[in-house]
Amino acid sequence: MVETVSGMRIALPPAHREFQERLRTWLAEHVPPGGLPDADTDEGFRAHRAWERTLHDAGYAGLSWPREHGGAGGDLLHEALFAEEYERARGPVRITRPALRFLGPTIMRFGTPAQQQRWLPRMLRAEDIWSQGFSEPEAGSDLAGIRTRAELRDGRYVVDGQKTWTTYGRFADWVFALVRTGPAGGRHRGLTCLAIDLRSPGVQVRPVRQAHGRTGFAEVFLTGVEVPADQRIGDHDDGWAVAMALLSSExxxxxxxxxxxxxxxxxxxxxxxxxxxxxxxxxxxxxxxxxxxxxxxxxxxxxxxxxxxxxxxxxxxxxxxxxxxxxxxxxxxxxxxxxxxxxxxxxxxxxxxxxxxxxxxxxxxxxxxxxxxxxxxxxxxxxxx
Ligand SMILES: Cc1cc2nc3c(=O)[nH]c(=O)nc-3n(C[C@H](O)[C@H](O)[C@H](O)COP(=O)(O)OP(=O)(O)OC[C@H]3O[C@@H](n4cnc5c(N)ncnc54)[C@H](O)[C@@H]3O)c2cc1C
CATH class of the missing domain: 1.20.140.10 (Butyryl-CoA Dehydrogenase, subunit A, domain 3)
Structure with missing residues (x-):
C-alpha cells in the first residue's frame, strides 16, 4: 500500500504504516491545543519537561534507540515519520532535541556501557536535560581553536574556561563539552570530550538575551570544575573524532x-x-x-x-x-x-x-x-x- 513520508509517495512497510496511523491518532488526542508556555522561561521549561515525559511514557521518545538504552527499538524511518507527523500536528518544541538527535547517539557510539546505562534512559525521560558545549568566544566555525583547558589529576579532570551560545544552557543539567587536554595551540590534536554536571561547584551559568528577547541561551563559565575521569566520552586527547561524529549526527x-x-x-x-x-x-x-x-x-x-x-x-x-x-x-x-x-x-x-x-x-x-x-x-x- 502506498503512503507518504516526507511528502513523497512510497510504499511504507505495513508495520510503519500502522505506526503512522497510531501516531496520528495519539497526536490528535494529546498535543496541547494552544501550545505550551515559552520554553525559554522557568514555567515554560517545566511544562516542556513534563510534555517530554508524556511522549516518553507513550513510547515516542528515542524511537530508533535500542531498548537496552530505554528507546523504542525502531529505526530511522520511525523517526522520520514521527518528525513529520509531529510538525503537522504542531507539537511543542522539543527541549530534548540535542540529546535525541546527536548527544545520545554519540554516547551510544563512544561511551562505555556504564555511561550509557547511567545517562541514556534519564535523557529519554527528560530527567536530565543535556546541552552541547562546543562554541567558545574564540572558537565557533574554527572549532579547533578551543581554549577551555582540562588537566587530569588523580583521576579527575580540572576544567577552566568558558563556553557560549549553549542552547537551553540556562536550564540544562549536563553539558557535553569539548575541552583542550593537550598543549595550547594544538588545533584538533589534544582535545577531549567530557560530560560535565552543571550543578558541580565552579560552574556559573549566565543567561544570554537573544535578538528576539528570549533568554534560554547561556554562557557557561567553568572555574576549577572537577570532573571524574569516568565522565570522559571517548579517549583522552581524541575528542576531535568524537566531536566530528557528533556534528555529523547534528x-x-x-x-x-x-x-x-x-x-x-x-x-x-x-x-x-x-x-x-x-x-x-x-x-x-x-x-x-x-x-x-x-x-x-x-x-x-x-x-x-x-x-x-x-x-x-x-x-x-x-x-x-x-x-x-x-x-x-x-x-x-x-x-x-x-x-x-x-x-x-x-x-x-x-x-x-x-x-x-x-x-x-x-x-x-x-x-x-x-x-x-x-x-x-x-x-x-x-x-x-
Ligand atoms: C540558534 C543557535 C544555537 C546554537 N547552539 C549552540 C549550542 O547549543 N552549543 C554550541 O556549542 N554552540 C551553539 N551555537 C553556536 C554555533 O555553533 C556558532 O555560532 C557557529 O559555529 C559559528 O561560530 P561563531 O558564532 O563563533 O562565528 P564565527 O565562526 O566567528 O564566524 C563569523 C562569521 O565569519 C564567517 N566565517 C568563519 N569562518 C569562515 C571561513 N573559513 N570561510 C568563510 N567564512 C567564514 C562565518 O560564516 C560568520 O559569518 C548556536 C548558534 C545559534 C545561532
Whole structure:
C-alpha cells in the first residue's frame, strides 16, 4: 500500500504504516491545543519537561534507540515519520532535541556501557536535560581553536574556561563539552570530550538575551570544575573524532523541516489571498510558486537522505547541501513576507516575528552558511581552495 513520508509517495512497510496511523491518532488526542508556555522561561521549561515525559511514557521518545538504552527499538524511518507527523500536528518544541538527535547517539557510539546505562534512559525521560558545549568566544566555525583547558589529576579532570551560545544552557543539567587536554595551540590534536554536571561547584551559568528577547541561551563559565575521569566520552586527547561524529549526527536529515517550511509558505499564501490588493496578487503568486518549487526540491532531498540513512548509509556531505538549501529557502520566505506586508508582519512575540529571527539563526547554528558553502565548493564541486 502506498503512503507518504516526507511528502513523497512510497510504499511504507505495513508495520510503519500502522505506526503512522497510531501516531496520528495519539497526536490528535494529546498535543496541547494552544501550545505550551515559552520554553525559554522557568514555567515554560517545566511544562516542556513534563510534555517530554508524556511522549516518553507513550513510547515516542528515542524511537530508533535500542531498548537496552530505554528507546523504542525502531529505526530511522520511525523517526522520520514521527518528525513529520509531529510538525503537522504542531507539537511543542522539543527541549530534548540535542540529546535525541546527536548527544545520545554519540554516547551510544563512544561511551562505555556504564555511561550509557547511567545517562541514556534519564535523557529519554527528560530527567536530565543535556546541552552541547562546543562554541567558545574564540572558537565557533574554527572549532579547533578551543581554549577551555582540562588537566587530569588523580583521576579527575580540572576544567577552566568558558563556553557560549549553549542552547537551553540556562536550564540544562549536563553539558557535553569539548575541552583542550593537550598543549595550547594544538588545533584538533589534544582535545577531549567530557560530560560535565552543571550543578558541580565552579560552574556559573549566565543567561544570554537573544535578538528576539528570549533568554534560554547561556554562557557557561567553568572555574576549577572537577570532573571524574569516568565522565570522559571517548579517549583522552581524541575528542576531535568524537566531536566530528557528533556534528555529523547534528546535520543528519530532519524530516520535520520541510513540513515547517510548508506551514510557513501556506500561512503566507493565505495572507496574500486575504490581505493583498488585487493588482499585487499575480506578482506575489509567482514568488510563492517559485518558493513552492524549492520546497518540493527540499523535500525530495530530505526524503532521499532519510532513505539513505534507513539503509545504513552515514550522513555525508549532502547534509551541507540540504542545510544550505533549506536555510536559504526559510530566509527568503521570511523576506518575501516582509517585502509584501512590511513590518506589520513582525508584531513582537508573533509566530512571524520568531520566524524572522529563527531564519537568521538557521544560517549560523550547526555550521554557518559560509562554511557550508566552503564544504560544498571543496567536497562536492572539487573547486581549488
Ligand atoms: C540558534 C543557535 C544555537 C546554537 N547552539 C549552540 C549550542 O547549543 N552549543 C554550541 O556549542 N554552540 C551553539 N551555537 C553556536 C554555533 O555553533 C556558532 O555560532 C557557529 O559555529 C559559528 O561560530 P561563531 O558564532 O563563533 O562565528 P564565527 O565562526 O566567528 O564566524 C563569523 C562569521 O565569519 C564567517 N566565517 C568563519 N569562518 C569562515 C571561513 N573559513 N570561510 C568563510 N567564512 C567564514 C562565518 O560564516 C560568520 O559569518 C548556536 C548558534 C545559534 C545561532
Amino acid at each position: 546535520r543528519g536529515p530532519d524530516a520535520g523541516g520541510p513540513v515547517r517550511t510548508e506551514q510557513r509558505l501556506l500561512a503566507l499564501a493565505g495572507q496574500v489571498a486575504r490581505e493583498l490588493p488585487a493588482d499585487q496578487v499575480a506578482a506575489a503568486t509567482r514568488e510563492l510558486g517559485a518558493a513552492a518549487a524549492r520546497l518540493h526540491a527540499y523535500r525530495a532531498h530530505t526524503h532521499r537522505r532519510v532513505a539513505a540513512g534507513w539503509q545504513g548509509e552515514p550522513a555525508g556531505v549532502e547534509s551541507s547541501v540540504v542545510k544550505l538549501y533549506s536555510s536559504e529557502l526559510d530566509l527568503d520566505l521570511v523576506e518575501l513576507g516582509v517585502d509584501l506586508f512590511g513590518d506589520r508582519r513582525l508584531a513582537e512575540g508573533s509566530a512571524e516575528y520568531l520566524d524572522f529571527w529563527h531564519s537568521r539563526a538557521g544560517r549560523v547554528y550547526g555550521g554557518t552558511a559560509e562554511v557550508q558553502h566552503n564544504v560544498v565548493a571543496d567536497r562536492v564541486l572539487g573547486l581549488p581552495r
